[in-house]
Amino acid sequence: MINFSYVRTTDVSEAVREIALDPSARFIAGGTNIIDLMKENVARPTRLIDITRLPLNRIEDTPDGGLRLGALCTNADTAYDDQVQRRYPLLSKAILAGASAQLRNMATNGGNLLQRTRCYYFYDTGTPCNKREPGSGCPAISGLNRLHAVLGASEHCIAVHPSDMCVALAALQAIVRVQGPQGERAIPYAEFQRLPGDTPQIDNNLGREEIITAIDLPAQGYPDHYAYLKVRDRTSYAFALVSVAAALEMDGDTIRDARIALGGVAHKPWRDNDAEALLIGQAATDQNFRCVADAYMRGARGYAHNTFKIELAKLAIVRALVQAVRMERNGDKQLHRTTTEPR
Amino acid sequence: MNEPAPRALTTLASKTAITLTLNGSDTQLEVEPWTTLLDLLRERLDMTGTKKGCDHGQCGACTVLVNGKRVLSCLTLAIMQDGAAITTIEGLCTGDTLHAMQQAFIEHDALQCGYCTPGQICSAVALIAEGKARTRDDIRELMSGNLCRCGAYPNIIAAIEQVMQRAEQQSR
8 A cells, every 4th residue: 555645524515625626635434445545556646635524424314205315324224224124124134145245334435436356366466457457458358257247338338236235226227426526416326337338437427526325226126026136155244146126016916117227237227217117017927027037137148257147147137026016015124135145 | 604614533643542431431542544443442451352254244253332232343434433443242231240131142042153243243233222123033133243153143142132121120
């Protein structure tokens, strides 16, 4: 870890001024990703701006019936919050499917969105990487790519975003609230993270001088029919090979509204509005679910070690939808406990 | 509003004074910004009970309690914990009396080499305090951030389950 200077701020505007002053400064909150990246020499900030004491750690109702999650709330406090568990159980389950208890106690909501990919080549400064050093190349495309993207990748980068929380946020159509030198703005979740294209070094559309202040959840949280299904190499404390956040609004056996977001398959949580729309007004049958799953993975491209993800994702979509439907039919809300673990 | 904006606490010098309540004792220290809590404990304060395993937040050997919550000291900058209460494995016993979790680990033979044990015990103490675990599966899931290369997991789970059940009995 290179040496750096340290500043602690207690005011959001001051934090924004501080980041604008120094192009090599970075914010630090939970630190669980940036300190690791600094130890690996992937991140080399000369100044860290400690934002942990900013007043952004509350969870409160929004005027339109939604819920505002402070950017500095920890992942653990968010997942175990009464309102989140009751109104947005999909988000709670997704958060608890990620990392470990210790990391969830440290990591913040804002930081979860901004965490970098865990691509081996991005982390290994002895290898090229277009995300770390633009123009140097992508060894993953012809190398070890078992964990990599099958959707939305480019010839420059096939990394995936590693978050579980973000997959649920994408499905719930959260709004990311940010503040910068020009004031505040709200970014719809679908426009927050980016596909790699020819600028894989840019993960998202947050400006360098902007700070995330909160994440707003809309009023509809799909508490009656949801599932977060995470498939991974071990039962706990591993990144997803494929994950599915599924949320349904049902009218008897008919689907009135459907949300599906995939993790582990792309540079951002993957949603396909056209494919989702195939479910609207349809009966909740395995056949219809398979149809949507096929549509979701249209255009998927596998590489030497990850082609299995395409069929795996289809099966995971079907299973997650089945689980989302069944929870009410069985009158057993606890059924969702099994949705976090592949068995 | 003509008052000047509050001045940020800025570190330009290489060391900054901080105060930690370390296992109950207020401790004044001067730390460099890049010193992790783990390195501060082990290298500066000779408190080597907390272990450095991977140093990348993957193994849990460095788990300590900050303001009662379990965190990874290898991914924690000491300077950011100014004013915090830190509890390490050295601070769990009361005089010569071991913490119930330490005693349970001995009774259940919940270790072989012992390197992961301080982190396991700190993590387990926090798990009980969090009150989210009800079953053995819950314990397994909520202890997944602590790896044991010797594979003593069945005995670790048994030790934690015993402490959990006794805590539940006492609270009835």
